[in-house]
Amino acid sequence: MNLLADIVPRGFYENMAQVGARWGTIDTWWKELEPEKGKYNWAYYDKWFNEALKAGITPIPHLYAIPQWTSSWKPGDPGDSWTYPPIDWDQWERFVYDFVNHYKDWLIYLRIWNEPNLEYWHGTPAEYAKLAKIAYQAARRAKPDIKIIIEAAATWEKNPVDFFDAVYKADDSSYYDIIAIHNYRFNDANFPEKTQFLPTYDRFIEWRNKNKPNVEAWDTEFACMADNWVWFIGVGEKHQAQWLGRTHVLGFAKGLKKMFWFPGYSWGVPEEPYYNPAGLLRADLTPRPAYVAYHTMASALSWAKYERALLLPGDRYGVVFKIPEGYVTTLWSVDANSACPVKLRFEQQQKISVVDIMGRTSEKALGSKGEMTVDISEDIIYVYSKTVPDVNVSR
Numbered sequence: 001m002n003l004l005a006d007i008v009p010r011g012f013y014e015n016m017a018q019v020g021a022r023w024g025t026i027d028t029w030w031k032e033l034e035p036e037k038g039k040y041n042w043a044y045y046d047k048w049f050n051e052a053l054k055a056g057i058t059p060i061p062h063l064y065a066i067p068q069w070t071s072s073w074k075p076g077d078p079g080d081s082w083t084y085p086p087i088d089w090d091q092w093e094r095f096v097y098d099f100v101n102h103y104k105d106w107l108i109y110l111r112i113w114n115e116p117n118l119e120y121w122h123g124t125p126a127e128y129a130k131l132a133k134i135a136y137q138a139a140r141r142a143k144p145d146i147k148i149i150i151e152a153a154a155t156w157e158k159n160p161v162d163f164f165d166a167v168y169k170a171d172d173s174s175y176y177d178i179i180a181i182h183n184y185r186f187n188d189a190n191f192p193e194k195t196q197f198l199p200t201y202d203r204f205i206e207w208r209n210k211n212k213p214n215v216e217a218w219d220t221e222f223a224c225m226a227d228n229w230v231w232f233i234g235v236g237e238k239h240q241a242q243w244l245g246r247t248h249v250l251g252f253a254k255g256l257k258k259m260f261w262f263p264g265y266s267w268g269v270p271e272e273p274y275y276n277p278a279g280l281l282r283a284d285l286t287p288r289p290a291y292v293a294y295h296t297m298a299s300a301l302s303w304a305k306y307e308r309a310l311l312l313p314g315d316r317y318g319v320v321f322k323i324p325e326g327y328v329t330t331l332w333s334v335d336a337n338s339a340c341p342v343k344l345r346f347e348q349q350q351k352i353s354v355v356d357i358m359g360r361t362s363e364k365a366l367g368s369k370g371e372m373t374v375d376i377s378e379d380i381i382y383v384y385s386k387t388v389p390d391v392n393v394s395r
Contacts, residue, residue: 263279265283315338
């Protein structure tokens with residue numbers, strides 16, 4: 001939490017708003033808010049929530065961390081006391097109600113716990129189902145239209161669908177509005193289109209469609225690392241920027257409603273040492289290329305709705321989205337070997353704008369038959385038009 005005290009005064013929230021972020025998730029620890037039973041410390045989170053709101057970012061609090069005074073942890077148990085279910089579930093219900101009631105003027109979404117299928121939760125899936133259900137009921141009493149999010153992580157060892165299956169079997173009632181994953185199968189040295197990143201979304205969306213078709217599907221935490229970190233594989237700043245736009249496009253095309261790149265800031269704590277190299281901003285708050293690539297992507301897709309995919313051969317992608325002004329067509333090749341010219345044909349004469357990964361815009365004139373040629377590469381481009389194009393590839 002002290003990270004916010006360092007970076008917010010230096011303009012972190014304003015930087016995130018400028019890049020196109022409208023929502024921001026913030027870890028919100030019960031054990032810090034109520035270190036003693038019945039004694040709330042609202043001041044810390046009041047400050048950071050208000051700073052985010054002033055910058056134009058609506059916080060999505062991320063409730064977790066059981067206080068020691070009600071944790072079921074016992075000496076000798078593995079992990080930290082805050083990762084265990086509460087002894088008194090009524091205290092959790094009271095806390096969630098009080099939290100939502102305190103912030104109800106702006107609170108829209110509420111995440112319940114962090115990656116409960118990993119070491120952050122030492123309860124069972126059934127106990128997580130109970131945790132989420134109690135939170136849902138308490139939050140709705142305080143604010144009837146609040147949206148509750150449950151989630152699980154996707155790693156090389158963990159399949160979130162297995163966890164959702166267990167939670168669903170414990171209680172299949174509708175006690176959440178959004179189901180989310182953290183798709184860290186993105187972290188691979190290979191191109192994201194060639195890894196388990198997309199099949200993970202496929203399995204997740206398939207599970208949602210089968211079991212909870214009326215809830216939204218999100219990814220509340222994903223990214224790739226610019227540098228090696230712990231067991232994560234660094235891909236370099238160039239690939240990080242290239243893959244950011246491509247993965248957002250593919251996630252939205254699969255059916256995700258919201259996607260959250262984590263973190264915005266590559267914090268460094270030298271005394272631990274600790275450093276997260278996935279941030280759009282480096283540790284000194286200077287922007288990585290991915291920061292600009294995020295702004296370009298967010299400008300194109302903030303109000304977009306998936307329309308259809310274009311049929312391109314080999315390792316080439318074309319995905320069309322409907323936007324208020326018409327359409328935006330995203331185009332790229334998976335790798336340099338698949339780069340090539342692509343001919344787009346439009347039904348009528350119109351102005352075409354092509355925006356590259358760094359946001360540079362060029363206006364293109366159509367030929368007499370409504371045709372134009374663009375070069376596609378690993379750098380995603382965004383083609384703005386009034387109608388949907390047909391496509392041909394030439395090499």
